[in-house]
Amino acid sequence: MTLRSKLLAAAAAALLSSAALAQTAANADAPALTKEQIRAQMKADHAANVALAKKVRQAIYSTKALNDTDIAVFAKARTGKIVLAGTILDESQDQIAQDTASKVAGVQTVASKLMTYEAP
Secondary structure, eight states: OOHHHHHHHHHHHHHHHHHHHHHHHHHHHHHOOOOOHHHHHHHHHHHHHHHHHHHHHHHHHHHHHGGTEEEEEEEEETTTEEEEEEEESSSHHHHHHHHHTTTSSTOOOEEEEEEOOOOO
16 A cells, blocks of 8 residues: 555545544434333324325235236335335236336335245
C-alpha cells in the first residue's frame, strides 16, 4: 500500500468511528422503553400484520382466477412486505396472485413462494 492509500484508509476509519460514537450518544439520550411499552408495541405490530394479511387474503379469495388455489399470506405491516405461500394449479395464477396482492393498500412489495400443484 502506498502512503496515500494508508492515509485515506485511516481517515475513513476515523470518520466511521466518529459517526458511530455520535449515533451511540444520540441513542443514550432516548428514554429506555419499559417491558409494558415493548409488549404493547409488539401487540400493535402483530395486530397490524394480521390486519394487512387479512386484507390481502380477502382480495385473493375474491379473485375468480384464484378460486382453486390454497394461498397463505404473511405480512409485515411496517415495511408493507407480503409473502405468498401455498399451491396453485398453473403458473399464470402466480402472477395474478402477485398483482392482486400488490393492489391492496399498504402493500409495498410482494414475494411469491407459490408452487404449482402436481398430482401424485
